[in-house]
Amino acid sequence: MPPFHPDTIVAIVTPLGEGGIAVLRLSGEEAITKVDEVFHGKQRLATAASHTAHVGKLLDDEGNMLDEVVVTVFRAPHSYTVEDVAEVSCHGSVFIARKILESFIRRGVRPAEPGEFTKRAFLNGRIDLSQAEAVAELIHARSDSAHKASLQQLRGLHSIKFLEIKDAIMRLCGLLELELDFSEEGISLIEISTTEKIIQELIVDVTQLIDSYKVGKVVRDGIKVVLIGRPNVGKSSLLNSLLNEERSIVTEISGTTRDTIEEAVHLSGYYVRVVDTAGLRATTDPVEVEGIRRTEAEIEDADVVAYVLDAGRKDIIEDGERVRSISAAAASQGKSFLLLANKIDLIGGELGENLTNLSGGMAILPVSAKSGKGIDSFRKTLSDLCLSRDYHLEEKSVIITNARHQASLLEAREALCRALASIQARQSNEFIAVDLRAALRHVGEIIGNTTTDDILNRVFASFCIGK
Amino acid sequence: MGRIADKTGINFKMLNRSKGPAVWSPRSQNDRELYSLEAARVVEVQAGLAILEESVKSIQVLDNKEFGNVRIQGIVTGSGELIQCNALVLCAGTFLRGLLHTGMSNRPGGRFDENPSLGITESLENIGFKSGRLKTGTPPRVDLRSIDLARTEEQPGEEDPTPFSFSTEKIINAMVPMYLTHTNERTHAILQKGFDRSPMFTGRISAVGPRYCPSIEDKIVRFADKPRHQIFLEPEGYTTSIVYVNGFSTSLPEEVQFEGLRSIEGLENVTMIRPGYAVEYDYFPPEQLRPSMETKLVDGLFFAGQICGTSGYEEAAAQGLMAGINAARKVQRKEPLVLDRSEAYIGVLIDDLINKSTDEPYRMFTSRAEYRLLLRQDNADRRLMRHGHALGLVPDAMLARLDAKEEMIREGLRFLDNVSASLAPMNAYLESRGVAKTLQKERLSELVKRPGVLLGDVLTVDGISSEEFVVRLMHGTPEKLRKEIIEQIEIELKYRGYIVRQEQEIDNFKKFESMTIPEEFNFEEVRSLSSEGKEKLSRVRPRSIGQASRISGVVASDVSVLMVHLRR
């Protein structure tokens, strides 16, 4: 049997925020040509043999390089889905991967449904029969969780906006259509100029939502971690040990002030900027006014404040006051605060009583820039913070963050524009209604389908028609 | 039915003329007496048809335990006789345990002056059928001679109306006008006085009635701010003075109806021949049917009409046609004919009925059809006549006419796509229509797309009118056929963009319709279906993935799961 879904779909198939690379998979008739359109390598992918990998640049719509990528081509039927498949491996940053995803969607590739690759693999006879039930369960589980996720995203302002849009289209549809069905009574339920105005407003609303589509702030800008602490506690050394393992993909960013060093590091696909408040090194007195001012400026701008202690120092207790005031300030500004005890190699790896007293119950991350002990936990702690802040921000914002939602809205807008064109061409209600129906269907992909009965109910409730 | 309507119509109107052709809908009012005589005549002269008239008391089935199926055996008549059959179509309308209400009094009845039908519901329930109760109503009848017509607005029918049937050349019947008047606030106040004796408001009737043709008392309550409602006075025929008071359906007490009527302009001295009433009746929720109209429970038993929860003539006729066709095919051991949603309103109607449990009487609206722009009355022959011919219901001559028409349409489209007119005469025409002139030679097909340009006119423009194809069309083709051809070409050109889009949607729809689900498929065994999905699927037992996706309560992931399973 031929594949059931000739349209081309795309999704990021590696879990976000895990692993050093992200893979996007495209499957369907146009999978290879769509990648070819934006890929610049030694060879056109159109001529590439199955199961070959190609290194090259991926360009954005303006022709600027998005990333260096490896594209692997699988030709039907020798692929996972039995269709033409192209897999794009890019650097693990969520930001880059989503940018690439978006650019494919703009080129007309449809975002895959949850479990859709597997479903296609199955429908095209690729997967063993005995796996049918497993696949079925997978689809259910994934779409359940996808459903939950999208409900979460649709909380609050979002859902109200979507519902408003859906309701407005539904009502218009109902009025236009029932006017046709009850024309015998010669009633006019709505003026065409009103219809036109409502559709124009709808287009504006939908456009606003479309334009609001952004990857989360964390994904876009990364998070900023500022290392503070007295001179010589090992801040630069810690920064270096974070960088060491990431050498290959570190980018140098010139500091915002002469005295700070800012380095970027990719942690689990997130872009993390670590600032060493190097300026403090010049001053001998940590409580010196100028020093505090600069540190405060850095803290102001940071998402995560990491206070570094020298576990080997006897007078460590003197840091107590500052730890408390800075952590309180961080908390009040919604920043995360980390307390690091460096040089634990000097005290035999154990946190002494003086340290636990000082932290007042706050968790202390024991690390050693020298031996490398604890550096992995430090990295893990940072990437967890990225994830939680990412989620946190998206949930609270009133923007669209789901590529599939955006794709549906783009379709809905197109349908609304066609409806508007029909009005302007003085076509009668039924022509306007077809496209309003289409728009309703696309909005329905986000917040649930509308049946004819819903539409009829809506109108019968408010108009007296029928003999 | 279309032919009978054409023959006996007394007032025709093409509704929605000011809108696009997809929603034009022909409506007629017919002489009640003539219609029923003509209908009876058509049935009586039908070759191969025997007519027995008797009341039916119960339905008899054979429970074939060995094969695990239940088959129709026959009917038992009022006189106790068993008439055996291989297929049976039950279409008892509003008669099953019918109860007529006027005010606080009610009496058993199927229709005015007709007995209800008792026994059938019970015999079907015993087999395992589920039944429900619905309600509908009818307005009072008044005497034409007692109406002050001068105080109403006369509504003449259309001149030279479009016939229902493609085989009717022209309608020559004498036309009878209808009359429009309105209720007023006084009418509403009078009727309100009787609300305490309304079977509806006092809870005597609990069955659900249709919202799209509400009773007058319903309208007054639900739309309290409307000071008046339309009333159409419709004479029932040439030789009768009975007038149907359309818009005044009611079950209020007789004297309240009468007083209410007399408060209406033009009806100040009206004589009420018979009061309106509400009728409550049994129906069988149509999810118990297959797409062929055969019941799932009993092999060879078909249902059609109002007992399936619909209301209206067209709805009943559509089901009767399909049930009749498929009952005959059953006996001939042939596959049933099932029309789909992209082919005909009949397809939409039956598909809706069997998939969406309706709890109010179902009425067809054009808005129920997804592919409305293609399901037009003007192309019914092009959509359906081949089916009819294959079934032996349409004579060869009609099919030959259709073939010739299709050929001319194809030729016409090709002609218009290839020919352009000289500028001067074309611009003269455009100017006469108030349409912007064309600056360069444009293909005719492009010109016809412009609003205001009519194909019929374009074909008469100098230089075009002498083309071989045009001569053949304009002078060598019978008038009605010519009009149809021009109309089809014009619609196809003017609405091409919309039509192409709907055709694409249909392709997509067909893909899922063609993924069939075996009749014996056990939905209970599919572990990962949602529990609501499983329940609904087991109840409706859809025959295709497309059908499954339209069942209320079945979600997208259920459909995916089903697809996966069916691929096994």
Ligand SMILES: Cc1cc2nc3c(=O)[nH]c(=O)nc-3n(C[C@H](O)[C@H](O)[C@H](O)COP(=O)(O)OP(=O)(O)OC[C@H]3O[C@@H](n4cnc5c(N)ncnc54)[C@H](O)[C@@H]3O)c2cc1C
């Ligand atoms: C007064 C009135 C006006 C209407 N006006 C309109 C209108 O303007 N437009 C519209 O679209 N619809 C109208 N309707 C609705 C429409 O008539 C019905 O929906 C439609 O006729 C139903 O068709 P049917 O074949 O299902 O049943 P019916 O037309 O009711 O036919 C049922 C038949 O079954 C017979 N029968 C019942 N029980 C038995 C039995 N036990 N044994 C033998 N025979 C039996 C009855 O005698 C009857 O002939 C109107 C209805 C009424 C009552």
Ligand SMILES: Nc1nc2c(ncn2[C@@H]2O[C@H](COP(=O)(O)OP(=O)(O)O)[C@@H](O)[C@H]2O)c(=O)[nH]1
């Ligand atoms: N033993 C030990 N020495 C360290 C460790 N981290 C840094 N140092 C040393 O401490 C000194 C100051 O380090 P530096 O990174 O410059 O401190 P900064 O002023 O806080 O940036 C250097 O001599 C480092 O070698 C550690 O984990 N263990």
